[in-house]
Amino acid sequence: MTELVSETETARSEASADQIQSAVHAIADRSRAASRKLARANRAWKDRALLAIAEALKAHQPGLLEANARDLELARAEQLAAALQDRMKLTPARIDQLIAALHNLASLPDPVGTVVRGQTLPNGLRLRQVQVPMGVVAAIYEARPNVTIDIAGLALKSGNAVILRGGSAVAQTNSELLSVIRDALETVGLPADLVQSVDHYGRAGAAVLMKARGRVDVLIPRGGHELIQTVVNESSVPVIETGEGNVHIYLDESASVNSAVEIVLNSKTQRPSVCNTVETLLVHQKFSGLSEVLKALAEAGVRLHADSRVLAELPTGLVATEATDEDWATEYMDLDLAVGMVDSMDQAISHIRRWSTGHTEAILSNDLSNTERFVAEIDSAAVIVNASTRFTDGGELGLGAEVGISTQKLHARGPMGLSELTTTKWIVHGEGQVRG
Amino acid sequence: MTELVSETETARSEASADQIQSAVHAIADRSRAASRKLARANRAWKDRALLAIAEALKAHQPGLLEANARDLELARAEQLAAALQDRMKLTPARIDQLIAALHNLASLPDPVGTVVRGQTLPNGLRLRQVQVPMGVVAAIYEARPNVTIDIAGLALKSGNAVILRGGSAVAQTNSELLSVIRDALETVGLPADLVQSVDHYGRAGAAVLMKARGRVDVLIPRGGHELIQTVVNESSVPVIETGEGNVHIYLDESASVNSAVEIVLNSKTQRPSVCNTVETLLVHQKFSGLSEVLKALAEAGVRLHADSRVLAELPTGLVATEATDEDWATEYMDLDLAVGMVDSMDQAISHIRRWSTGHTEAILSNDLSNTERFVAEIDSAAVIVNASTRFTDGGELGLGAEVGISTQKLHARGPMGLSELTTTKWIVHGEGQVRG
Numbered sequence: 089m090t091e092l093v094s095e096t097e098t099a100r101s102e103a104s105a106d107q108i109q110s111a112v113h114a115i116a117d118r119s120r121a122a123s124r125k126l127a128r129a130n131r132a133w134k135d136r137a138l139l140a141i142a143e144a145l146k147a148h149q150p151g152l153l154e155a156n157a158r159d160l161e162l163a164r165a166e167q168l169a170a171a172l173q174d175r176m177k178l179t180p181a182r183i184d185q186l187i188a189a190l191h192n193l194a195s196l197p198d199p200v201g202t203v204v205r206g207q208t209l210p211n212g213l214r215l216r217q218v219q220v221p222m223g224v225v226a227a228i229y230e231a232r233p234n235v236t237i238d239i240a241g242l243a244l245k246s247g248n249a250v251i252l253r254g255g256s257a258v259a260q261t262n263s264e265l266l267s268v269i270r271d272a273l274e275t276v277g278l279p280a281d282l283v284q285s286v287d288h289y290g291r292a293g294a295a296v297l298m299k300a301r302g303r304v305d306v307l308i309p310r311g312g313h314e315l316i317q318t319v320v321n322e323s324s325v326p327v328i329e330t331g332e333g334n335v336h337i338y339l340d341e342s343a344s345v346n347s348a349v350e351i352v353l354n355s356k357t358q359r360p361s362v363c364n365t366v367e368t369l370l371v372h373q374k375f376s377g378l379s380e381v382l383k384a385l386a387e388a389g390v391r392l393h394a395d396s397r398v399l400a401e402l403p404t405g406l407v408a409t410e411a412t413d414e415d416w417a418t419e420y421m422d423l424d425l426a427v428g429m430v431d432s433m434d435q436a437i438s439h440i441r442r443w444s445t446g447h448t449e450a451i452l453s454n455d456l457s458n459t460e461r462f463v464a465e466i467d468s469a470a471v472i473v474n475a476s477t478r479f480t481d482g483g484e485l486g487l488g489a490e491v492g493i494s495t496q497k498l499h500a501r502g503p504m505g506l507s508e509l510t511t512t513k514w515i516v517h518g519e520g521q522v523r524g
Numbered sequence: 525m526t527e528l529v530s531e532t533e534t535a536r537s538e539a540s541a542d543q544i545q546s547a548v549h550a551i552a553d554r555s556r557a558a559s560r561k562l563a564r565a566n567r568a569w570k571d572r573a574l575l576a577i578a579e580a581l582k583a584h585q586p587g588l589l590e591a592n593a594r595d596l597e598l599a600r601a602e603q604l605a606a607a608l609q610d611r612m613k614l615t616p617a618r619i620d621q622l623i624a625a626l627h628n629l630a631s632l633p634d635p636v637g638t639v640v641r642g643q644t645l646p647n648g649l650r651l652r653q654v655q656v657p658m659g660v661v662a663a664i665y666e667a668r669p670n671v672t673i674d675i676a677g678l679a680l681k682s683g684n685a686v687i688l689r690g691g692s693a694v695a696q697t698n699s700e701l702l703s704v705i706r707d708a709l710e711t712v713g714l715p716a717d718l719v720q721s722v723d724h725y726g727r728a729g730a731a732v733l734m735k736a737r738g739r740v741d742v743l744i745p746r747g748g749h750e751l752i753q754t755v756v757n758e759s760s761v762p763v764i765e766t767g768e769g770n771v772h773i774y775l776d777e778s779a780s781v782n783s784a785v786e787i788v789l790n791s792k793t794q795r796p797s798v799c800n801t802v803e804t805l806l807v808h809q810k811f812s813g814l815s816e817v818l819k820a821l822a823e824a825g826v827r828l829h830a831d832s833r834v835l836a837e838l839p840t841g842l843v844a845t846e847a848t849d850e851d852w853a854t855e856y857m858d859l860d861l862a863v864g865m866v867d868s869m870d871q872a873i874s875h876i877r878r879w880s881t882g883h884t885e886a887i888l889s890n891d892l893s894n895t896e897r898f899v900a901e902i903d904s905a906a907v908i909v910n911a912s913t914r915f916t917d918g919g920e921l922g923l924g925a926e927v928g929i930s931t932q933k934l935h936a937r938g939p940m941g942l943s944e945l946t947t948t949k950w951i952v953h954g955e956g957q958v959r960g
Contacts, residue, residue, distance in 0.1 A: 124901070124903075127900075127903075128900060128901075207922060209920075209921075209922060213911060213915060215921060215922070217938075220903075222933050223903065223933070301756065305933045305934070306933065306934055320737060320760055321760050324756055324757050326762070326763075326932060326933075326934040327762075328934075344956070347955075347956040350956065350958055351956065351958055353958075354958035354959060355958075358958070358959050463951055464563075464564060465560070465564075467560075467563075467656075467659065467949075468949070469949065469950060470949070470950040470951075470952060471949060471950070471951055471952070472952040472954070473951075473952065473953045473954065474953070474954045474955055474956055474957075475649060475952060475953075475954025475955075475956065475957040475958070476957065476958040476959050478958070478959040479649060479952060479954075479957070479959065480950070480952075484645075484959070485645075485651060485950065485952075486643060486645060486651070496762060497658050497659070497741045497742065497762075497947035498741070498742055498762040498764075498934060498935045498947070499934045499935035501947050501948050501949070501950075502653075502948075502949075502950045503950075511933035511934070511937050512937050512938070513903075513904070513905065513906070513907060513937070513938075514905060514906040514907070514916070514921065514937075514938045514939075515899055515906075515907055515909075516906060516907070516908040516909065516911060516915060516916075516921075517909045517910070517911075518908070518909065518910045518911025518915075519783075519910055519911075520780070520783040520786065520787065520910055520911065521910075521911040521912065521915070522786055522787055522789075522790035522791075522794070522911070522912040522914070523790060523794050523912050523914040523915065523920070
């Protein structure tokens with residue numbers, strides 16, 4: 089194990105699959121041991137650790153920026169896309185944001201120890217179902233180095249050890265972040281092994297992590313479609329699928345025109361690159377404000393992808409491309425919007441069922457029976473009536489912090505807070521009871 | 525699809541992988557459509573369906589017993605183990621038990637619609653997180669035909685469609701049960717496709733089911749170790765792992781001897797073939813009642829597998845084999861018990877960490893700090909103080925009905941009731957709110 093870690097990059101690629109498996113399993117076993125210490129730490133201790141990490145980030149800012157500059161130099165040499173280079177970048181301001189996020193985490197209540205259910209049974213057994221840490225959480229993610237601090241902070245606050253697998257493009261930044269975090273943990277008397285990485289073992293290490301069921305309790309992929317699908321398909325460790333949002337707004341005949349303009353605009357343009365931004369607008373054929381909505385979108389720089397009926401009603405001066413099935417399926421994450429016209433709410437619901445990723449859908453309507461039916465029939469993590477789709481967010485919904493937005497139905501659905509990083513334990517107290 | 529269903533057994537095996545995939549996907553899509561109807565059915569309607577199935581089981585008892593007799597005839601011809609043949613068997617008394625279980629399910633509260641959390645945000649948005657059905661639940665299980673009724677009833681009550689893959693040994697029984705259930709659903713105006721099976725497509729069908737992520741919301745394996753591990757390793761659909769219980773009791777120095785005898789005996793002998801029966805007993809070296817406990821076990825016919833220290837203190841007249849690592853690892857599910865002696869509770873905890881499946885562990889002790897530390901440090905679904913391990917059971921813990929006992933940490937841990945077959949949906953109501 090120690091030898092393997094100190095090997096050079098070249099030698100690493102020669103490490104056998106067995107050696108990598110043993111090394112990653114050893115990391116997971118050290119995580120488990122460290123997690124047992126943290127599980128007994130009270131909230132005050134965990135908060136001290138978060139604040140110590142925050143302080144260390146400030147103190148080590150020059151070293152972090154240097155490591156990040158080396159990653160960025162390589163990225164430029166390898167001509168990575170400019171947007172990706174921007175996402176990779178650490179700046180003093182971005183480090184301040186990470187520090188603020190850690191302070192915010194420290195201010196949040198600790199879910200561990202919360203009694204979820206409890207009762208005394210007729211035979212006198214006293215039951216409690218209590219929230220406890222998962223144990224070992226793993227995260228596989230892409231280039232943004234802020235995820236390293238983000239996931240480590242959330243895991244620690246909820247009492248878990250964490251194993252990270254970050255993007256190779258920011259390997260030097262992540263390695264520096266990791267050593268800052270680990271040192272800070274030790275200064276407050278917690279094991280450094282609460283936060284470890286398998287980056288050294290490359291893709292082969294990530295593959296072992298995905299199969300380490302029993303050693304790793306939950307795996308959270310954060311990144312693009314391809315990353316998430318790979319993790320979902322290859323893992324035997326339970327996965328929480330996060331993030332993909334092909335979000336729809338249905339504009340009912342009865343919707344207020346002014347409000348529709350404002351909500352659609354906000355849902356598309358307030359921050360187009362995130363998962364809760366709207367990607368398809370479905371408009372009832374009798375809605376009277378279509379041209380106002382389209383004009384406002386065009387003025388805000390939104391590129392329209394319209395079906396033939398919307399194209400036919402396009403206000404003079406606006407341009408739009410004809411929407412294809414690819415548009416209905418696409419999560420643009422940019423200033424693009426697919427727009428379709430429907431004869432009825434049922435047609436809108438059918439369209440959503442076919443194309444939605446189950447993240448968020450909204451109805452804008454003043455018709456009570458339509459809104460109630462929409463809420464009942466749409467099977468998504470969040471269903472919104474007469475408000476922006478941008479509200480599907482842990483911070484906005486009052487969870488304090490967000491691990492991600494789950495689009496699966498098991499364990500967590502929608503924005504995940506600290507509670508979603510815990511499991512439960514039944515504790516049963518008796519005085520000699522046996523079953524008859 | 526229809527052609528494929530009507531093919532003979534020989535022809536079926538020639539169906540291409542593509543044909544089987546299309547057929548199983550078509551089944552899942554019909555389940556999804558049917559589940560949408562059920563999601564809108566109120567409790568009274570769902571209870572009528574359960575009672576209609578109960579009535580139909582009674583009415584079709586002769587046909588069910590005949591189909592079962594044909595399965596049993598084949599089993600005898602193929603010389604299946606006697607225990608397996610017994611588990612396969614339907615009798616009038618067993619059918620009555622299934623009917624009673626359906627009546628019990630109908631009497632339980634419906635989890636669907638329960639508001640889990642809710643608040644009004646400072647900006648006036650009104651939030652509710654509401655329990656809703658998963659949608660499509662699949663179950664892969666072994667020979668016991670009662671699981672067919674059991675899982676179908678639980679799924680229906682919680683608003684889900686279900687796709688079944690039962691054991692081939694009881695194929696004729698399951699096929700008859702399925703047609704009884706489907707007819708009964710139609711008599712109350714619900715779609716027959718709420719309950720379907722992929723048994724016709726054999727192992728290849730089960731393989732497609734395990735990969736149908738998005739079409740199937742959760743997969744529940746019920747059966748032995750091998751079945752569960754196959755499902756866990758091969759599925760991309762989220763799985764809830766149930767059932768394996770390598771259960772431990774730690775007998776502390778301070779435990780009451782009489783109570784220890786009674787609890788250990790009950791935990792081992794009250795129903796040895798189930799997952800919450802104790803499999804290993806760890807005794808503190810200073811516990812004074814070891815010989816009483818061992819004598820009581822031997823008198824009850826329990827075969828002892830003892831470590832060398834326990835062997836050295838074996839009361840005269842008792843016999844025991846020497847325990848090996850295999851014994852510590854084994855879930856006997858029979859009148860066998862591994863017994864080891866420990867120097868300290870820490871040694872017991874280390875042993876449990878190494879060998880436990882995380883189902884249930886108990887401590888028998890009168891020492892407050894020991895019991896509290898045991899409860900805090902043991903990471904199992906249920907931790908029991910001074911009572912029988914047989915209490916880890918949905919019925920005993922007040923859940924009313926049990927889907928299985930989850931030994932994983934995601935979504936559900938320990939006995940799973942109807943609530944664990946639901947997910948949640950965030951419902952957000954506004955009056956034009958947008959994000960600033």
